[in-house]
Amino acid sequence: MSVLATLLLMWAVTYPARLLGLGLGRLSLPPFWLNFLRFVPVSVFAALIVPDVLGSPEWPLRLFACVAGGLLLWRTRGLAAGILGGFAAYWLARALSGG
Template structure:
């Protein structure tokens, strides 16, 4: 199969989806939907993180790192500090044999 039909097919699928997203940007949503959509990023983040943390054989270490990282981000509102603190807590727990 030639590359050109594959590229055109990918364009034909991707372009309308992105165009729809851009055209809906001007849409005025009711307050209910605005309140509902406020929690979508948190839900997606939890759906990505929770299975990885709790579904691993080393879940106690990962749970410690997550708890420390979440606590630091919650208190400081600093993403970099939360990530570095969570990683440091994970490695301390790993070196401690947890």
């Protein structure tokens, strides 16, 4: 299959789905669906993070770093502070544990 055909097929699959998603923003959804969709970003984030944190041999260090980063994010309301604080907590815990 040529590169152009592959790109056109990829466009044909993804563009309608994105267009549908953008169109949903103009619709008036029932309150149940609005409440349901509020939790989608948190659920996706947890689905991406939890297996990586708990599926590692060094999961206690990673869990500590996640908690520290989460607390910083909660207290400062700054994403950069939470991310950098989580990394710093992980590196500090790793250095103190001899890893």
